[in-house]
Amino acid sequence: xxxxRWRLIAGVxxxxxLILPFLPLAIWSVAHGWRFPDLLPQELSSKAWAYAxxxxxxxxxxxxxxxxxxxxTTCLAxxxxxxAGRALALYQFRGKGLVTLLLLAPAMLPSLAVVFxxxxxxxxxxxxxxxxxxxxxxxxPVLPYMTLVMxxxxxxxxxxxEAQARSLGATSLQTFRTVTFPAxxxxxxxxxxxxxxVSWSQYLLTLAIGGGRVQTLPLLLFSQSSAGRNDLTAxxxxxxxxxxxxILIVTARQVTGRGxxxxxxxxx
Amino acid sequence: MTTLSxxxxxxxxxxxxxxxxxxxxxxxxxxxxxxxxxxxxxxxTTTMKLVAGLIQPDAGDIRLDGQSILSLPPERRxxxxxxxxxxxxxxxxxxxxxxxxxxxxxIAPRKIAEEVEEILVRVRLQGLGDxxxxxxxxxxQQRAALARALILRPKVLLLDEPLSNLDAGxxxxxxxxxxxxxxxxxITTLVVTHDQAEAVAIADQIAxxxxxxxxxxxxxxxxxxxxxxxxxxxxxxxxxxxxxxVAGSAFQSALGAxxxxxxxxxxxxxLTIRPEALRLGPGPAAMMAKVVDSSFLGTQSRVGVTIAGIxxxxxxxxxxxxxxxxxxxxxxxLPPDALWVLPPDALWVLPPDQxxxxxxxxxx
Amino acid sequence: xxDRRRIFLLLAPALLILGGxxxxxxxxxxxxxxxxxxxxxLTVPDLSAYRAVFASPGFLASLxxxxxxxxxxxxxxxxxxxxxxxxxxxxxxxxxxISFLVQLNLTVPHIVGAIGILYLFSxxxxxxxxxxxxxxxAAPGEFPALTHDSFAIGIILLYVWKELPFxxxxxxxxxxxxxxxxESVARSLGATRWQSFRHVLLPLLAPxxxxxxxxxxxxxxxxxxxxxxxxxxxxxxxxVLAWQAYTDTDLSTRPKAMAMAVVIAGxxxxxxxxxxxxLRRGGPNAR
Numbered sequence: 008x009x010x011x012r013w014r015l016i017a018g019v020x021x022x023x024x025l026i027l028p029f030l031p032l033a034i035w036s037v038a039h040g041w042r043f044p045d046l047l048p049q050e051l052s053s054k055a056w057a058y059a060x061x062x063x064x065x066x067x068x069x070x071x072x073x074x075x076x077x078x079x080t081t082c083l084a085x086x087x088x089x090x091a092g093r094a095l096a097l098y099q100f101r102g103k104g105l106v107t108l109l110l111l112a113p114a115m116l117p118s119l120a121v122v123f124x125x126x127x128x129x130x131x132x133x134x135x136x137x138x139x140x141x142x143x144x145x146x147x148p149v150l151p152y153m154t155l156v157m158x159x160x161x162x163x164x165x166x167x168x169e170a171q172a173r174s175l176g177a178t179s180l181q182t183f184r185t186v187t188f189p190a191x192x193x194x195x196x197x198x199x200x201x202x203x204x205v206s207w208s209q210y211l212l213t214l215a216i217g218g219g220r221v222q223t224l225p226l227l228l229f230s231q232s233s234a235g236r237n238d239l240t241a242x243x244x245x246x247x248x249x250x251x252x253x254i255l256i257v258t259a260r261q262v263t264g265r266g267x268x269x270x271x272x273x274x275x
Numbered sequence: 276m277t278t279l280s281x282x283x284x285x286x287x288x289x290x291x292x293x294x295x296x297x298x299x300x301x302x303x304x305x306x307x308x309x310x311x312x313x314x315x316x317x318x319x320t321t322t323m324k325l326v327a328g329l330i331q332p333d334a335g336d337i338r339l340d341g342q343s344i345l346s347l348p349p350e351r352r353x354x355x356x357x358x359x360x361x362x363x364x365x366x367x368x369x370x371x372x373x374x375x376x377x378x379x380x381x382i383a384p385r386k387i388a389e390e391v392e393e394i395l396v397r398v399r400l401q402g403l404g405d406x407x408x409x410x411x412x413x414x415x416q417q418r419a420a421l422a423r424a425l426i427l428r429p430k431v432l433l434l435d436e437p438l439s440n441l442d443a444g445x446x447x448x449x450x451x452x453x454x455x456x457x458x459x460x461x462i463t464t465l466v467v468t469h470d471q472a473e474a475v476a477i478a479d480q481i482a483x484x485x486x487x488x489x490x491x492x493x494x495x496x497x498x499x500x501x502x503x504x505x506x507x508x509x510x511x512x513x514x515x516x517x518x519x520x521v522a523g524s525a526f527q528s529a530l531g532a533x534x535x536x537x538x539x540x541x542x543x544x545x546l547t548i549r550p551e552a553l554r555l556g557p558g559p560a561a562m563m564a565k566v567v568d569s570s571f572l573g574t575q576s577r578v579g580v581t582i583a584g585i586x587x588x589x590x591x592x593x594x595x596x597x598x599x600x601x602x603x604x605x606x607x608x609l610p611p612d613a614l615w616v617l618p619p620d621a622l623w624v625l626p627p628d629q630x631x632x633x634x635x636x637x638x639x
Numbered sequence: 640x641x642d643r644r645r646i647f648l649l650l651a652p653a654l655l656i657l658g659g660x661x662x663x664x665x666x667x668x669x670x671x672x673x674x675x676x677x678x679x680x681l682t683v684p685d686l687s688a689y690r691a692v693f694a695s696p697g698f699l700a701s702l703x704x705x706x707x708x709x710x711x712x713x714x715x716x717x718x719x720x721x722x723x724x725x726x727x728x729x730x731x732x733x734x735x736x737i738s739f740l741v742q743l744n745l746t747v748p749h750i751v752g753a754i755g756i757l758y759l760f761s762x763x764x765x766x767x768x769x770x771x772x773x774x775x776x777a778a779p780g781e782f783p784a785l786t787h788d789s790f791a792i793g794i795i796l797l798y799v800w801k802e803l804p805f806x807x808x809x810x811x812x813x814x815x816x817x818x819x820x821x822e823s824v825a826r827s828l829g830a831t832r833w834q835s836f837r838h839v840l841l842p843l844l845a846p847x848x849x850x851x852x853x854x855x856x857x858x859x860x861x862x863x864x865x866x867x868x869x870x871x872x873x874x875x876x877x878x879v880l881a882w883q884a885y886t887d888t889d890l891s892t893r894p895k896a897m898a899m900a901v902v903i904a905g906x907x908x909x910x911x912x913x914x915x916x917x918l919r920r921g922g923p924n925a926r
Contacts, residue, residue, distance in 0.1 A: 014731045021723055022733070025740040028755025028800060031765050035758060043763040043779050044771035091653035098646050108915065110653060113661040115854055115911045117861020119878045120904030123885055123897055124667035125660060147660050154653060208748035210864040211882075225750050225864070232754055232868065241758075244751045251746025255739070327827045349826035350834075356827040362820050366842040376828035379838070427829060 035241035055238035059246065066227065066243055073223040074250070076138060076213075077206040080145040084153040084202045085195065087146075092157025097166060114151035114205075121147065122215045129216055136220040144216040145206045152205055153198045160194030200254050207250060277340055277430040277463045279303040279326065284335035286321055295321040297487040299335070303431075303480075306461045308454070310468055310478035314510075318487045319467040320359075323433045326465070327356040339430055350379070355424035356433040360440065361416035363408035369419050370395070370404035376427045390426055397456065398422045414445040418452065425456060432457075434466045438473060450477050471498075471511055483507055499549060505620040508547050514588045515553070517546040521616060529583050530562065536611050545617040550577070552613035553589035555599070561606030566599045580607055665904060672897035688894035698899065700874035708791045708876060709860035712798035717852045719799065720806035721844075727807065728814050744804040749797070753868040756797045760785040786869050793869040794876070802855045806848070813847040846917050853914035857907040877903060 035041065039052035059066045095107060113121070125144060126135065134140030168190065172182040210225045217223070224247045231240045280302040287294035295318040303309045311319045324330045326337055328349035336343050344352050355376070363372045373394060374387040395401050398418040408416055417437065424432060437453060438446045454477060457464050468474050474481050475495040482492040490510075491503045502508035505516065519528030520543045526533045528546055554561075555578065564580035564587070576596030578589050587607065599605060670676075673684035692698050727738060744752075759765045767782035776782050786793035821843065825835035866876035875883070877899060885896035 011731065014726060014729065015733070017722070017726050018731060018733055018737055021726070022737050022740055024800065025737070025744055025804070028752055028759060031758035032751070032755050044768050046768050046772055087652040087656060090649040094646050094649035098642060100643070100646050106650065106654070108911075109662070110657060112908070112911060113657055115857060115914075116907040117857060117863075117878065117903055119861050119863055119881060120900055120907060121661055121664035121668065123671070123881075123893075123900050124664035124669075127667045127671065128660070128663050143660065146656055147664075150653060150657060204746055208750075210748075210750055225748060228750055228754070229864070229867070232757075237758070240754060244754055248747050248751055252743060255743055255746055324823075327823075329823045329826060348831070349823075350829045350831050354827065355829075356824070358820060358824060360820070362824045364821060364825075364839055364843075366845075375825070375838070376830070379825075379828065379830040379834050423828065433827075 032241045032244050035237045036245055038238055041237070052238075055242040059239060059242040064239075065222070066224075066246065069222055069224050069227045070246060072138070072221070073207060073225075076142055076145065076221075076223065077203045079142045080149050080206040081153075081199050081202040083142070083146060084149045085199055088150055088153030088157050088198065088202075089191070089195065091154045092159075093161045095154065095158040096161035096164075110154050111151050113147045114149075114155075118148065118209075118211045122211055125212075126215050135216055136218040138217075138221055140216045141213050141221045141223075144212045145209055147212070148209070149202045149205045153202045156194060156198035156201060157191070160191050160198070164190055196258070200258065204251055204254070276306040276461060278305040278338075279431050279463055279465070280338045280341075281322070281326070282336050282338075284322070284325060284337070285333045286318075286325065286330070287333060294333075294487055296325075296332075299484070299488060301482050301489050301492060303463060303465060303482075305463055307479040308457045308464045308466065308477065309480040309482060310466045310474035311484060312468055312471060312474040312481050313484035315469050317484045319469075319484055320435055322484070323356060323435050323465065323467055326352075326431065327354050327433055328352045329356075353427075353430040354433060355427050355429035355431075357420050357424045357435065357437060359436040361408070361413075361420040363411075363416055363419055363423075365408055367408075368404065369400065369406050369408060369411065372408065372419060373404075373423045373426055375423060394422045394426050398425075398452065414441055414449060417441060417449060421453070421456070425460065425462075428460070429462065432462045432464045434464065436467055436469070438468070439470075446473075453477065483510060485510070501615060502547070502617065505545060505547075505617050508617060512550075513547055514550055515548050516617075517585060518543075518619075519546055520544060526614070526616060529585050530609075533609060533614060534611055535614060535616065539616055543619045545619060547615050547617055548587075548609055548613050550588045551575075551590040552610060553587060554608040554610065555580075555589055555591055555595060555605050556608075557606045558608045561608045564605055564607040566601055566603045566605060568601055569596050569599050571596070580605065582607060668897050668900050668904070672894055672901045674894045688898040692895050692898045692902075697874065697880065698877075701877045701880045702902070704791060704874050705860050705877040708794050708798070708866075709856045712795045712802065712859045713852050713856040715795065716799045716802040716855060717806055717848060720803045720810060720851075721848065723803060723807045724810035724814060727811060741804040741807055744801065745808065747801070749801060749862065750864045750868060752801050753797050753865050756793055756800065757786055757869060760793055760796065761787075787871045789871050789874070791866070791870060791876070794866055797865055797869060798855070798859045802859070806851045806855065809847050809851040810844060813844055817843050849917045850914040853910040853917075857910045861903045861907055 034048065036055055037051050037053065038048035039050040039054065041048040058064050091110060095103070095110070125147070129135045129140050129144070132140075134143065164187075168186050169182050172186045173179070177185065208225070209223075210229070213221060213223050214226060217226075219226075224243065228240060228243050228247060231243060282300045284296050284299040285294060286296045299318070299322065311322060313319050321330070325332050328344070328347060332345070337345055339353070344354075363369070364375065367375065370388070370391045374391045377387045377390065378384075391404060392401075395404055398421060400415060400418055400422065403411065403415065403419075408419070411419065417440065421434075421437070434453065438449055441449055450473070453464075453466070466474075466477060468477075475498075478495060480493065481495050481498060483490045483498065485506055491498060491507045498507060498511045502511060502513065508516075517526075517528045517530065519526055521527075521535070521539045521541050522532075523541070524535055524538070526535055526544070526546050533546065562582050564582040567579040567581055567586065569576060569578045571593060572590075574593075575590045576593045578591055578596050578599055580587055580589065589607070670684070672688055673686065674681050674688055675684045723741070727734060727741070757764065761767070762779040762782045762784060764786075766785075767776065767779055770776045770782055785796070817840070821839050822835045825839045826832070830838065861878055863878040863882060866879050870876050870879060874880075881896050881899035881903070884892040884899065887893075887896075
């Protein structure tokens with residue numbers, strides 16, 4: 008059928024466009040001197056990878072630091088976002104629209120809008136240049152996503168299950184542990200993955216609050232890129248997308264649902 | 276007036292174990308209201324979607340007045356379908372919804388507005404044209420959806436379970452509205468339903484679909500009095516079945532020879548009688564039976580009796596049933612003109628309590 | 640415990656963090672942009688920083704550039720995403736591969752995509768090499784400037800690459816919620832395939848499409864690292880200009896940086912409210 012063929016052509020074009028920017032990164036990371044106008048490198052080499060993965064390059068340290076910051080941000084966001092999401096989904100109260108806007112706006116507004124002021128606040132608190140300062144700053148864009156996903160999760164949760172547990176003699180803590188938590192866990196994991204990736208991708212907030220002393224992967228990536236080390240830049244860039252890829256493969260289903268959860272949040 | 280005929284329709288869906296339709300043939304009477312009746316999953320909605328052109332059959336043909344419409348896209352078939360959910364477009368007002376089809380045809384807005392006003396009155400939604408669908412009750416939404424299809428004066432109108440989303444009270448109202456509008460317009464109409472009582476109440480003709488085929492097609496009373504098979508009889512609430520054989524003009528069974536008021540070729544068969552036709556009490560042709568159980572159903576009572584190890588059920592007035600405690604002996608009459616013989620059925624198995632019981636005939 | 644107290648306790652941590660950090664940061668930015676700095680003896684707010692910002696030609700060029708980037712990126716990404724969503728809604732061989740790529744792309748940080756685009760489209764990049772191999776150009780300088788260029792083509796390409804999947808996923812989720820029945824109804828009421836898309840599906844998708852587009856616009860307008868990698872040195876995208884003013888050794892430019900940040904915040908907030916209102920008003924998913 009003609010429609011079938013057009014669909015296939017459009018699909019191939021879309022796939023090609025999506026995958027295109029990864030190709031030069033993959034080639035550069037194993038290239039040994041790849042000068043214009045060579046279509047492919049004259050020589051392949053594992054030098055860039057060997058260096059990037061060696062202890063002295065600091066790439067692995069930076070990787071660990073970035074992951075640590077993202078993990079800490081995610082845990083904090085979960086602790087704060089779960090109750091907030093519950094309140095937004097299950098209760099009606101005056102000023103809810105305003106509260107929703109306040110809880111969502113930070114994720115939607117460019118970081119640049121707050122970063123200067125945040126820098127001023129953190130200077131006073133003595134948090135600039137510290138890892139904890141960076142974690143706290145990352146909460147600004149991360150927490151809204153967590154809250155949004157949890158609100159979507161709780162809006163599909165029937166609180167009668169909790170009432171039933173309480174009437175069968177469970178304390179409120181037992182009820183949370185044995186009834187509520189298992190019910191929201193899949194959604195919570197989705198939100199956590201999302202939160203992790205948002206923190207993992209932060210550039211400007213880390214740069215401003217870390218003041219160059221907290222060297223996460225994107226900062227390292229940019230400094231290598233401006234130094235013109237294309238092979239090393241490419242290797243770091245590929246390392247940098249690894250967690251996202253892993254998360255996607257391990258939890259293919261949840262991440263598909265993430266788009267849906269996000270859109271549900273948008274539609275709620 | 277338009278005749279719709281379906282022949283040899285087959286349709287299977289990927290991943291489904293059995294085909295939705297196998298060799299479905301049906302000729303719908305012109306200008307009549309025909310009910311497509313069947314249990315859920317029997318292929319009723321698939322049939323509608325095929326006629327509307329929303330899906331394509333694997334084999335077979337669909338004709339309007341003898342012309343095949345298979346190659347036509349849905350918008351050129353002149354067949355309008357009303358779905359089970361009203362599915363009013365949420366971004367359009369009620370009037371916008373009802374006028375949608377005319378707008379797609381490029382009719383002038385003023386003309387559309389006139390026709391919409393007119394039909395709003397006929398479906399009793401006058402004054403609600405400016406509302407959005409969410410401001411309407413379920414019954415109003417269903418009527419608006421009906422108006423949206425009727426305004427196009429289609430050759431064939433398809434209604435998919437039009438009453439299933441309504442409360443009992445609204446159901447009667449909607450049913451008589453559909454009936455009234457169909458009589459006024461004379462549009463050939465096909466209504467899908469899973470409820471036999473509803474089909475009987477609304478339709479001129481019923482086509483019962485079982486396992487992807489038309490099991491029986493005809494006027495409603497035929498399904499009670501002259502079912503063509505055991506499956507049809509059971510679908511219409513038949514409970515009394517007696518295996519045996521036709522010999523001469525009588526039916527030979529565990530109950531002896533019962534005279535038949537109609538001619539039937541000799542051979543094996545299943546005798547059936549509606550529970551409401553069974554008479555309890557003394558009578559010239561009554562057989563002695565034992566009451567097994569009795570349950571009160573409101574306006575009637577259901578009484579189970581056994582004769583010669585055969586269980587029969589009768590629907591009788593509650594005051595008759597009151598005296599019939601289990602164990603009581605009572606006469607049972609099977610009026611000859613209420614008897615009907617079904618062809619033997621390979622799938623029919625005796626209920627366990629009757630299997631292996633030796634005939635023990637005692638007449639009173 | 641009353642409901643009110645419960646709601647308050649549930650929301651308090653989030654409001655404290657976001658209220659404190661976000662509103663605090665935003666508030667301080669606004670105060671500083673008004674040159675209200677009691678520590679320096681400036682206690683009378685004034686608009687001189689805004690006046691200075693709007694009077695400088697560099698600012699207007701940057702504002703125009705950023706608006707151009709955001710508008711072009713959003714329009715292209717949204718229209719392509721509409722096509723992609725309609726495509727991925729149907730089944731065809733290879734759909735799962737494309738779905739995977741769409742989701743993968745969502746997890747890739749902007750800066751990685753920006754470097755990929757740079758290596759593809761720069762004057763010594765992959766496409767320039769292909770052009771050379773085809774005999775179209777002899778030296779890198781002859782290849783059209785697609786990165787670091789004054790039309791910000793590289794930046795727009797990156798946003799189209801990165802935001803197309805985002806809008807596509809939002810639309811796919813909406814399409815799933817809408818189902819196919821509305822279109823079937825339209826077809827059986829005599830609408831052609833195109834009419835049922837134009838008059839039924841598109842209006843039903845509009846709220847989601849507009850909301851997602853508003854987010855993309857706000858992001859493309861205010862993001863810093865993408866123009867940093869792919870942008871020209873002059874004019875700079877507004878966020879880059881603002882950051883430069885903030886980190887200037889001359890501290891007197893800071894109020895100007897703050898003023899620019901307020902402009903960015905204002906435009907972002909306006910779009911956010913617009914998206915919010917669109918969602919509230921219509922759509923089958925908005926109850």
